[in-house]
Structure formats: structure tokens, C-alpha cells
Amino acid sequence: MKYILAFDQGTTSSRAILFDNAGQMGGVASKEHRQIFPSSGWVEHDAVEIWEAQRDVARRVLKENQIDADDIAAIGITNQRETTVLWDRKTGEPLHNAIVWQDRRTAEYCDHLRQEGHAASIAEKTGLVIDPYFSGTKLRWLLDQIPDARERADRGELAFGTVDSWLLWKLSDGQLHVTDVSNASRTMLFNLQTQSWDEDLLNLLEIPASVLPEVRPSSCVYGECSPEILGRPIPLAGCAGDQHAALFGQNCTKHGMAKNTYGTGCFVLMNIGDEAVSSKCNLLTTIACSGEPKPQFALEGSIFTAGSAVQWLRDGLGVIESSADVMSLAESVPDTGDCYLVPAFAGLGAPHWDPYARGVLVGISGGTTAGHIARATLEGIAFQVADVLEAMSEDAGLSVRELRVDGGASVNDLLMQFQADILQVPVVRPKVIETTAIGAAFLAGLAVGFWKGIDEVESIWKSERVFEPSMPAADVSRRRERWRQAVERSRGWQQHES
Ligand SMILES: Nc1ncnc2c1ncn2[C@@H]1O[C@H](COP(=O)(O)OP(=O)(O)O)[C@@H](O)[C@H]1O
Numbered sequence: 001m002k003y004i005l006a007f008d009q010g011t012t013s014s015r016a017i018l019f020d021n022a023g024q025m026g027g028v029a030s031k032e033h034r035q036i037f038p039s040s041g042w043v044e045h046d047a048v049e050i051w052e053a054q055r056d057v058a059r060r061v062l063k064e065n066q067i068d069a070d071d072i073a074a075i076g077i078t079n080q081r082e083t084t085v086l087w088d089r090k091t092g093e094p095l096h097n098a099i100v101w102q103d104r105r106t107a108e109y110c111d112h113l114r115q116e117g118h119a120a121s122i123a124e125k126t127g128l129v130i131d132p133y134f135s136g137t138k139l140r141w142l143l144d145q146i147p148d149a150r151e152r153a154d155r156g157e158l159a160f161g162t163v164d165s166w167l168l169w170k171l172s173d174g175q176l177h178v179t180d181v182s183n184a185s186r187t188m189l190f191n192l193q194t195q196s197w198d199e200d201l202l203n204l205l206e207i208p209a210s211v212l213p214e215v216r217p218s219s220c221v222y223g224e225c226s227p228e229i230l231g232r233p234i235p236l237a238g239c240a241g242d243q244h245a246a247l248f249g250q251n252c253t254k255h256g257m258a259k260n261t262y263g264t265g266c267f268v269l270m271n272i273g274d275e276a277v278s279s280k281c282n283l284l285t286t287i288a289c290s291g292e293p294k295p296q297f298a299l300e301g302s303i304f305t306a307g308s309a310v311q312w313l314r315d316g317l318g319v320i321e322s323s324a325d326v327m328s329l330a331e332s333v334p335d336t337g338d339c340y341l342v343p344a345f346a347g348l349g350a351p352h353w354d355p356y357a358r359g360v361l362v363g364i365s366g367g368t369t370a371g372h373i374a375r376a377t378l379e380g381i382a383f384q385v386a387d388v389l390e391a392m393s394e395d396a397g398l399s400v401r402e403l404r405v406d407g408g409a410s411v412n413d414l415l416m417q418f419q420a421d422i423l424q425v426p427v428v429r430p431k432v433i434e435t436t437a438i439g440a441a442f443l444a445g446l447a448v449g450f451w452k453g454i455d456e457v458e459s460i461w462k463s464e465r466v467f468e469p470s471m472p473a474a475d476v477s478r479r480r481e482r483w484r485q486a487v488e489r490s491r492g493w494q495q496h497e498s
């Protein structure tokens with residue numbers, strides 16, 4: 001067989017990508033889906049629209065590249081994490097729109113959990129900080145708000161899943177209600193030490209165990225997709241949250257290796273080996289996919305707004321026509337004119353965890369142009385990444401030697417150079433920037449013997465370009481200090497309204 005088919009179900013689009021044995025892409029198809037904003041701080045997706053988009057792009061990539069389903073050795077799935085779906089086991093119909101990872105509707109309940117003193121035990125068990133980001137409080141909200149949902153859940157009629165679970169359910173025509181360890185680790189219900197659902201947390205959040213999927217390793221044969229989807233049954237053999245898949249796809253399998261994905265948000269992950277070190281700097285501890293038999297862990301800094309700030313320049317301000325145009329607009333000025341943009345549009349994630357923060361643009365003068373704002377937007381992305389890596393180095397007791405990068409905005413050379421400058425370490429962009437998808441393909445391909453072992457998949461990764469730091473250290477310190485001042489101005493904004 002010639003290919004592994006990777007499904008990359010992201011926040012803004014669903015992609016299907018074919019990878020051959022040498023890790024070369026044999027075709028891509030993608031489709032966007034609607035972002036639904038029912039109220040301030042709320043973000044939803046239509047789970048059926050996501051399923052249909054993912055199924056359609058899978059069919060399309062085969063058709064457009066004239067690939068027969070018989071040539072597909074396995075399917076690997078990777079997905080936007082934390083986004084929460086609740087569906088009826090009998091009809092396969094969702095009971096509500098999916099609540100997206102960015103959604104802040106459970107902020108008050110999270111405050112309550114913190115005030116009740118649960119932060120330390122939740123961090124110890126799950127590696128997470130209490131935040132609306134994770135699926136647990138979203139699922140609780142659904143069970144509380146949908147009429148009869150709790151009664152129906154108690155009768156075993158409902159299934160909960162993150163997007164991976166939902167897709168595996170649909171792909172298997174309701175035969176599989178499963179998830180993988182990496183996605184489970186993002187629910188705030190999964191115990192990293194026991195590698196299973198945590199009964200205390202289920203009780204605390206009032207989640208009935210009957211709705212939960214079975215948890216499996218990221219690289220294993222889960223089952224088969226039903227034949228009517230692609231013409232024949234194909235093994236569903238790999239599954240991981242997109243950031244975990246990207247860490248694996250970037251070959252960050254050794255202690256201290258780190259990657260950042262520049263998509264809608266930014267997600268910095270550093271491999272920390274087989275000890276689930278707890279963060280002292282408000283980072284998350286999470287699962288790292290590996291070829292090792294023992295569970296491996298990573299530190300993660302999740303940044304909620306990155307490429308979506310560029311989308312705001314395009315759709316909100318209308319100063320660019322496409323995201324790619326941001327580079328030439330930013331290059332129209334030599335610097336930001338001392339403007340700083342903190343894109344806390346959906347609160348601040350790591351290391352601040354402030355759901356009430358909102359975006360600020362400071363330092364505007366009469367001479368400020370769209371070019372300055374575009375440049376400040378790109379720099380705001382890089383400053384957030386630098387804050388996370390600083391915290392990470394402190395937690396892990398080491399400095400990263402290089403940062404491997406991927407995701408839609410990593411094509412932006414200006415952003416990558418500024419990132420290297422502000423971090424003072426090289427930024428390395430690989431030839432295949434679809435590292436999320438290739439990570440999922442590796443997980444699936446290893447499970448079915450398409451690739452023989454971790455050494456074989458590791459030999460596939462190749463660097464395309466290295467951005468070396470060139471900014472004087474004194475400038476870096478001054479600018480980072482100005483950025484810190486700007487962040488302070490963004491904090492608690494929403495809360496101060498009442
Ligand atoms: N040249 C560019 N410069 C900066 N940002 C970009 C560029 N091209 C795309 N983006 C941003 O990258 C994001 C899309 O990246 P992608 O990895 O597909 O995201 P996701 O997986 O979160 O859907 C969008 O938010 C877009 O604004």
C-alpha cells in the first residue's frame with residue numbers, strides 16, 4: 001500500500017492529506033467551517049458540519065489525486081483539542097453545537113472551583129490549571145443546560161467526546177466510542193499518573209462515567225472505518241490532539257526539544273521525558289506521543305490568539321485582503337513606532353490564565369499607521385511565545401537550544417525572524433510544515449507497520465530554513481519590558497466592567 005491518510009480537523013478547517021512512505025505529501029484537500037459566536041466570549045461549531053467537511057475532504061483528496069482506497073494502509077486522526085461534543089448514542093445526532101476550546105462561558109464556574117480550593121489537586125492529577133479552556137466544565141455546562149440531558153446521560157443514552165471521538169464514532173458508524181490519551185489529557189477529568197478517568201474529578205464536576213469514551217494509546221488500531229465512507233474498510237490506527245501530533249511530527253521525542261505551532265492560537269510544547277513534572281510557572285503538563293512503552297510527557301504553553309489576530313486585521317479592520325498580506329503591510333514600516341498589541345481577544349492563556357483579559361493596543365500616536373498595527377500584531381504573537389518559553393525554561397531547568405516551528409503563520413518570514421530575535425535562539429522551519437498531519441500519519445503508520453519504527457519516521461524530518469537571532473540583547477530586554485507593561489494593561493478588563 002502506498003499511503004497513509006491523515007485527517008487534520010482544526011479550529012478553522014478540516015484537511016485530508018496523503019503521505020507516502022518517504023513522508024512526501026501525495027495530495028491535500030481542505031474545507032473551512034463556520035465559526036459561531038452566540039454571545040461575547042462564546043464560540044461554537046456545528047459538529048455535523050465538521051463531520052461532513054472531514055468526510056468530504058477525505059473523499060475529495062482521493063478523487064482529485066486518482067488514488068484508490070485500496071492504496072491507503074491506514075487513517076490517522078488529529079484534531080483541535082478540548083472542543084466538546086455531546087451526542088445521542090441512538091441517532092448519532094449532537095444535542096447542541098460543539099463548544100469550542102476558545103469558549104469562555106464557564107469562567108465563573110472555574111472561579112468557583114478555584115475559590116473552593118481545588119486548584120492544587122486538579123493540577124496534580126491532570127497537569128492542568130483550572131480554566132474554561134478544558135472540556136470538563138464545558139461538558140458540565142451542556143449536561144446542566146440541555147433539558148433532560150442529565151437524566152438521559154444517567155440512562156446511558158448520551159455520549160461525550162472531543163472532536164477525535166466524534167469523528168471516530170461517525171467513521172465507524174457508531175461502533176467506536178473511544179479517544180486517545182492525549183485528547184483525554186485535555187478534559188480536566190483524566191489522571192496523568194493512573195492514565196485513566198479520575199473518579200474524584202468526575203464526582204466534583206458531576207460528570208456521569210456513562211458518557212465517557214474508552215481511552216486508548218495514540219498509536220494503535222482502533223477499528224475500521226465503515227466501507228461506505230471511502231469505498232472499503234480502512235484501519236483507523238492513529239489519533240492524537242493536534243499539538244501532541246505536531247510535537248511528534250517535529251521529531252521532538254527527546255528531553256528538552258520544543259516546537260511551536262502558529263495557527264489560530266500558538267501552542268508551545270517541550271518534551272520532558274517520562275516524569276510528569278508539575279509546572280511552577282502556570283504551564284500545563286500533558287502527554288507526549290512517543291515510540292516508548294512508558295508514557296512520556298510534555299510541558300505546554302497554550303496561547304489563545306495568534307493567527308486569529310491576523311484574521312482580525314483582515315476581517316475586523318479590513319487593512320489586508322488575505323492573511324499572507326500582513327507581511328508586506330508590516331514591512332511598510334521599519335518598526336512599530338513603540339506600539340504594542342496584546343491580542344487577548346479571548347482572554348490570556350499561559351502563563352497568565354486570565355479569562356477576563358481583553359486585547360489592548362498601546363502607544364498609538366497621530367503618526368500610527370496600519371503598517372505599525374500590522375507589525376505590532378506579528379510582534380504580539382512572538383512576545384507571547386517568548387513569555388511561555390521563558391516560563392518553560394524555568395520549569396524544566398534548561399534553555400531550549402532551538403525552536404521548531406510549524407502551522408499556517410510559520411510561513412511568515414518576518415514573524416519567524418522576530419521570533420528568533422526576541423527569543424535569542426534559532427527558529428527552525430521544517431520542509432513539511434504540515435507537521436500536525438504528518439505526526440498523525442506517523443502514529444497510524446507505525447501501528448500498521450507502514451513504517452517499521454521510530455528511527456524510520458525520525459529520518460523523514462528535514463529543516464527548510466533556520467532563522468538566526470540578530471537583535472542586540474539590550475534591545476531585546478527593553479522591548480520585552482515594554483511588552484510586559486502592555487500585558488498588565490490588558491489584564492482583568494472584562495471583570496472591571498461590573
Ligand atoms: N502569511 C501569514 N502570516 C501570518 N499569519 C498567517 C499567514 N498565513 C496564514 N496565517 C494565519 O494562520 C492561521 C491558519 O493557520 P492553520 O495552521 O491553518 O490554523 P488552524 O489549524 O488553527 O486552523 C490563520 O489564523 C491565519 O490568519
Ligand SMILES: O=P(O)(O)OC[C@H](O)CO
Binds near residue numbers: 012
Ligand atoms: O486547531 P488549532 O491548530 O487551532 O489547535 C487548537 C488546539 O488544539 C486547541 O487546544
